[in-house]
Amino acid sequence: MPLDPMSDRHDLARITAALLDAARKAGATSADAMAVAGTSVAIDVRDGRLEQAERSEGIDIGLRVMIGQRQAAVGASDARDITIERMAERAVAMAREAPEDRYIGLADPSQLASDLDMARLELYDATAEPDPSALESDARAAEEAAMNVDGVTQVQGTSAAYSHHKIHMAASNGFDAGYMRTGRNISCVAISGSGATMQRDWDADTRVFQADLRDPADIGRIAAERAVAMQGARKIASGHFPILFDERIATTLIGNLMNAVNGLAVARGSSFLRDAMGKQVLPAGMSLVEEPHRKRIGGSRLFDAEGIATQRRAIVEDGVLQSWTLDLASSRQLGLTTTANASRGTSSAPSPSAGNLRLTAGTASRADLIAQMGTGLLVTSFIGATINPNTGDYSRGASGFWVENGEIQFPVHEVTVAGNLREMLLNLVAANDGREDLSRVVPSLLVDGMTIAGA
Missing domain, CATH: 3.30.2290.10 (PmbA/TldD superfamily)
Known part of the structure; x- marks a missing residue:
C-alpha cells in the first residue's frame, strides 16, 4: 500500500x-x-x-x-x-x-x-x-x-x-x-x-x-x-567591460552576498563583509529583504528549525548592511539575537540559512540595460566558480551574448569573468524582471566593469 x-x-x-x-x-x-x-x-x-x-x-x-x-x-x-x-x-x-x-x-x-x-x-x-x-x-x-x-x-x-x-x-x-x-x-x-x-x-x-x-x-x-540561440558561439578578446547577469543567474550574486553575511562565516572571520555592518554594501536606494511569509512559496516558514518565529527583516536597507543571518548558536557567539534563520536536516544540528529574499527592482527592462551597457557581455550561464570568501575575489567560467552599441551581436562561450564581490555589489544596476513565483526575487543585474578573460 x-x-x-x-x-x-x-x-x-x-x-x-x-x-x-x-x-x-x-x-x-x-x-x-x-x-x-x-x-x-x-x-x-x-x-x-x-x-x-x-x-x-x-x-x-x-x-x-x-x-x-x-x-x-x-x-x-x-x-x-x-x-x-x-x-x-x-x-x-x-x-x-x-x-x-x-x-x-x-x-x-x-x-x-x-x-x-x-x-x-x-x-x-x-x-x-x-x-x-x-x-x-x-x-x-x-x-x-x-x-x-x-x-x-x-x-x-x-x-x-x-x-x-x-x-x-x-x-x-x-x-x-x-x-x-x-x-x-x-x-x-x-x-x-x-x-x-x-x-x-x-x-x-x-x-x-x-x-x-x-x-x-x-x-x-x-x-x-x-539552445538554438547559442549556435555559433565563439570566444572573445580579453578586456574590461560591463557585465549583465541575466535574471536566471543573477541570484548567484545575491547568494554570494548572503554567504558573506551568514553568522557562521562572520563568527569565524571568514567573510569579506565581516567588518561591514552599518556600512554601504549595495548601491544607495537598493535593499535586500527577507520575506518568510509569502504564500505558495516553498521557502516560506512561520518558525525556524529552533521553533523561533520568523519575521520580515531588512538585510540591507538603502544599500547599508543591517543584519547578519543568525541561528541561536551563531547569535550567541556574536553577542546578538537570533534572526530566526535556523535550518536543519533530520541528522544534523541547526545552522543559519536565509529563505525567501527580495532585491529592490529597478525601473529598466533587461533590454534597456543591454542598450545602456553599450559594449559588454550578457551572461546567461556559469560553469564552475573560484570565490575567495575572505577577500571576495571572484572568478567564474561563463557563456552568453556579446553586446555592441547596445545590441546583442553573437553568442559567446569559454570565457571567464572576474572581479571583487565587494566592488561588484556596490556597482549593481537592477532591471525590473524579477520573478514573483521564485523564493528569491532577483532581477537581471548590471555590473559596470569586470575583467573578461577570453581568447
Missing part, C-alpha cells in the same frame, strides 16, 4: 515525542527531534519514450541531544520503538565524548513561536497526487515542443515530478509543531548542433500548487530556443 504522509500511518507528533522521551531516559539534559514522512514521484522521458520512472516513499527521523554544553545528532529511516531507543542511547554516548561548546542550547520558552498555523502560508496542495501517466504526458509535451523548434538536434532529458511531505519538530523546551508541503516540477534540457558545435540550455518550473505550473510545451519551447 503506498505511503500517504498526510495520513495517520506515521504519527509524526508521536514519533518526535517518543524520541524526546528516549533521550531523557538515556541521560540527555535537553533535546530536539524532527520527523519527515513523504512520497516523491519522478518521470523522465527521452526520444519520445519513457526512460525512467522513480518513486520513493519513506520516513526520516532525527534526534539532537545535549548534555550540558556537549551535543550530538543522529538520524535514521526507521521509526520503530527499538530504533528510537537505540538512537537516543547512541546520541547520548556521542554527546558525552563531544567537545564542549558554550554557544549551543535550545531556545528559551519565551522565544518560541506562538503562531503555528502553517496552513495559512498555502504550502500544501490538497489536489490528488497526479497519476504517473499524467506526469509522463507533461514530460512528453515538453520534449515534443522542444523538438519542434528548428535547430534542435536532440533533447537531453525531460522530467516531470511531484512530491508531498509532512514535517514535525519537537523539543524539550516545549516546542511542538508541524506542517505539510507539496511540490510539482517540470524541466527540459535541449541541445542544438552536434559535435564541436553542440550547445545546451534548459528551462524549468517548480511550484507548490499544481494549478500554478506553467504549460509543459512552453517550458520545452523556451529550453529549445535558448
